[in-house]
Amino acid sequence: MDPADARATLQAERARGLEAVAAASTLDELERVRVAVLGRKAPWSEVQRSLGAFEPDPRRELGRLANEVKSTLEGALRERRAELEGSAEDALLEGDRVDVTLPGRRPRPGSLHPLTIVRSQIVDVFTRMGYRVAEGPEIEDDWHNFEALNIPPDHPARTMKDSLYIDVPGLLLRTETSAVQIRAMESQDPPVYVVVPGRVYRREAVDATHGSLFQQVEGLAVDEGISFSDLKGTLEAFARAMFGPERRVRLNPDYFPFVEPGVQVAVSCFLCDGVGCRVCGNGWIELLGAGMVHPRVLENCGCDAERYTGFAFGLGIERVAMVRYGVNDLRLFYEGDVRFLEQFEGAA
Ligand code: 2NL
Numbered sequence: 001m002d003p004a005d006a007r008a009t010l011q012a013e014r015a016r017g018l019e020a021v022a023a024a025s026t027l028d029e030l031e032r033v034r035v036a037v038l039g040r041k042a043p044w045s046e047v048q049r050s051l052g053a054f055e056p057d058p059r060r061e062l063g064r065l066a067n068e069v070k071s072t073l074e075g076a077l078r079e080r081r082a083e084l085e086g087s088a089e090d091a092l093l094e095g096d097r098v099d100v101t102l103p104g105r106r107p108r109p110g111s112l113h114p115l116t117i118v119r120s121q122i123v124d125v126f127t128r129m130g131y132r133v134a135e136g137p138e139i140e141d142d143w144h145n146f147e148a149l150n151i152p153p154d155h156p157a158r159t160m161k162d163s164l165y166i167d168v169p170g171l172l173l174r175t176e177t178s179a180v181q182i183r184a185m186e187s188q189d190p191p192v193y194v195v196v197p198g199r200v201y202r203r204e205a206v207d208a209t210h211g212s213l214f215q216q217v218e219g220l221a222v223d224e225g226i227s228f229s230d231l232k233g234t235l236e237a238f239a240r241a242m243f244g245p246e247r248r249v250r251l252n253p254d255y256f257p258f259v260e261p262g263v264q265v266a267v268s269c270f271l272c273d274g275v276g277c278r279v280c281g282n283g284w285i286e287l288l289g290a291g292m293v294h295p296r297v298l299e300n301c302g303c304d305a306e307r308y309t310g311f312a313f314g315l316g317i318e319r320v321a322m323v324r325y326g327v328n329d330l331r332l333f334y335e336g337d338v339r340f341l342e343q344f345e346g347a348a
Helices: 003-023 025-039 045-053 057-094 113-129 178-187 229-245 296-298 317-325 331-335 340-345
Strands: 139-141 171-173 192-201 211-225 249-256 260-267 284-293 308-316
Touching: 003 025, 003 045, 003 057, 025 045, 025 057, 045 057, 057 178, 113 192, 113 211, 113 229, 113 317, 113 340, 178 192, 178 296, 178 308, 211 229, 211 317, 229 249, 229 260, 229 284, 229 308, 229 317, 249 284, 260 308, 284 296, 284 317, 296 308, 308 317, 317 331
Parallel strands: none
Antiparallel strands: 139 171, 192 211, 211 308, 249 260, 260 284, 284 308
16 A cells, blocks of 8 residues: 555545434444444544654554544544433333323222211210210120120020120120220229210111111210219210201100110101101101119119119110111122222211
């Protein structure tokens, strides 16, 4: 190679190299261009290797030109690499892009079960009157569930037919929450004012208005000088707090072994106000059982029945929820069907 050829090659390589660098569209392609224009087998390297054979003057001149071409091409490669790296990064970022302004996917919140709503409303009415909430075990012994409540051994409620017994003799699933009130009276002297929400169990055929499990709220007031009119006034206050200030209560004689006298309590219908409608039939909704605590029950708990009197009442939460929300089948409360339950979101 003579100096003129070498000069022409270097200049041609500079032009060819710049073009190839500009044309490279990926980092891999650019690396192939680098090898082709500056690698060991590139024309530029051949010229570089042949310089030693030239006279000093052309060697100096061509050496300078070769360095200049090299640094021009290296500069172009560097710039192009930066560009391609930038757009590779842009593509990556674009793929990973997160739109922080998108609203998040919120978990759907649940809502209170209708029986929970009604239970806490009932309990609240009594706590506002000064009652304390008491709770107790769902497995009870014979004494607290029956004997202390004046339910004699031959009472039908005691048979296997009506109660749910467990394998341990003398224990059963409580048939009413009264057992908790017995415990309250046993553990403190009057005055006793307690309200007891809880599950109770009966051996019953399941249908629209019966189940083997239901929830109850019972109340008990034992003090000096408690009379039947205290019971009536308390029930009236309860009916008005739950169903509106217009409500009246009606008491009819009834029998429960643990009270004397015992009454069945009906509330004037909140829809027709006692006229008669589809919900109530004859204008009255039977809601509670109640009565004056039997003196034998007081004595069973260590209360002096000469000095203290008391009243008690009990009501089923399902029954209240059914009339309040117009639900005609109790089983709906226990099936856990979201289509049913979500209708009570925000209910009161
Ligand atoms: C009903 C009837 C009632 C009671 C519960 C009671 C508790 C004690 C003493 C006396 Cl410790 N009585 N509770 C009294 C009368 C009726 O419930 O139909 N419940 C769903």
